[in-house]
Amino acid sequence: MADVTATDSALRRFLHGLPGVDAVGLQARAATLGTRSIKTTAKAYAIDLAISMIDLTTLEGADTPGKVRALCAKGINPDPTDRTVPEVAAICVYGDMVATAKEALRGSGIQVAAVATAFPSGRAALPVKLADTRDAVAAGADEIDMVIDRGAFLSGRYLEVFEEIRQVKEACVRQDGSAAHLKVIFETGELQTYDNVRRASWLAMLAGADFIKTSTGKVSVNATPPVTLVLLEAVRDFRAATGVQVGVKPAGGIRTSKDAIKYLVMVNETLGEEWLTADWFRFGASSLLNDLLMQRQKLSTGRYSGPDYVTVD
Numbered sequence: 001m002a003d004v005t006a007t008d009s010a011l012r013r014f015l016h017g018l019p020g021v022d023a024v025g026l027q028a029r030a031a032t033l034g035t036r037s038i039k040t041t042a043k044a045y046a047i048d049l050a051i052s053m054i055d056l057t058t059l060e061g062a063d064t065p066g067k068v069r070a071l072c073a074k075g076i077n078p079d080p081t082d083r084t085v086p087e088v089a090a091i092c093v094y095g096d097m098v099a100t101a102k103e104a105l106r107g108s109g110i111q112v113a114a115v116a117t118a119f120p121s122g123r124a125a126l127p128v129k130l131a132d133t134r135d136a137v138a139a140g141a142d143e144i145d146m147v148i149d150r151g152a153f154l155s156g157r158y159l160e161v162f163e164e165i166r167q168v169k170e171a172c173v174r175q176d177g178s179a180a181h182l183k184v185i186f187e188t189g190e191l192q193t194y195d196n197v198r199r200a201s202w203l204a205m206l207a208g209a210d211f212i213k214t215s216t217g218k219v220s221v222n223a224t225p226p227v228t229l230v231l232l233e234a235v236r237d238f239r240a241a242t243g244v245q246v247g248v249k250p251a252g253g254i255r256t257s258k259d260a261i262k263y264l265v266m267v268n269e270t271l272g273e274e275w276l277t278a279d280w281f282r283f284g285a286s287s288l289l290n291d292l293l294m295q296r297q298k299l300s301t302g303r304y305s306g307p308d309y310v311t312v313d
């Protein structure tokens with residue numbers, strides 16, 4: 001693929017030359033995939049897979065080290081009565097909680113993800129965003145979840161957004177040369193059109209995103225199946241064009257096992273098994289784990305447990 005990022009106008013030409021999204025067709029496809037019936041063994045498999053793909057998240061101003069430690073314990077051992085439940089993929093926190101989470105997760109395979117770049121608004125000068133990223137990486141973050149500047153994107157200042165992502169990616173590099181994985185959040189609820197979501201996906205991937213992510217969970221419209229389908233199709237087409245595989249993370253408002261399984265069906269049908277692992281697909285969610293645990297219990301015992309079975313967040 002020619003270097004479409006050489007100038008502002010080349011990048012704009014490329015992004016506006018992407019095929020337009022047929023909104024009606026997209027919504028119909030997402031709805032059809034959502035009606036697939038997944039039962040018994042397949043459901044048990046899907047529930048455990050979904051648990052293993054969760055970025056278990058706490059992003060509150062009132063977060064404390066104690067709350068983060070409790071969340072880490074839950075991520076390592078989601079159901080203390082059943083050691084067969086898998087651990088989650090990551091614990092997602094604000095940058096100042098990274099060291100606490102890192103310490104609490106020592107010995108587990110769980111990653112620490114830190115939101116950065118003036119999350120959730122993304123409104124800060126670039127040097128501040130880079131410092132935010134470097135701080136989280138220095139504290140031990142394995143993954144950085146950055147938000148793009150939606151103001152710049154919606155104004156058509158694509159090269160500025162590209163450059164911001166590229167520099168944040170550089171800031172993810174550790175002293176030993178290894179790098180934290182970069183997830184780029186679009187805040188799709190603010191991007192107005194599916195065409196914009198497709199353009200943002202390509203822009204982020206061209207700039208080096210390891211993952212593309214729908215939402216911060218902090219605005220009224222978060223992940224939806226159609227928007228996630230746009231991201232899934234974008235990573236499929238990007239790999240076909242470049243050979244580079246990028247992961248996808250819907251986030252915000254995903255609370256039920258039923259919804260999580262719908263997303264897994266979409267991944268399977270759009271991208272196939274290669275993306276059906278925590279390396280390439282994540283759920284950003286604060287309370288989904290509780291529902292998955294309840295459904296898991298129901299499948300194995302035939303009944304729901306009492307209200308004290310899951311911890312209430």
Ligand SMILES: O=C[C@H](O)COP(=O)(O)O
Nearest residue numbers: 217251252253284285286
């Ligand atoms: O990235 C994750 C979101 O912030 C969590 O959103 P949620 O509380 O709606 O699950």
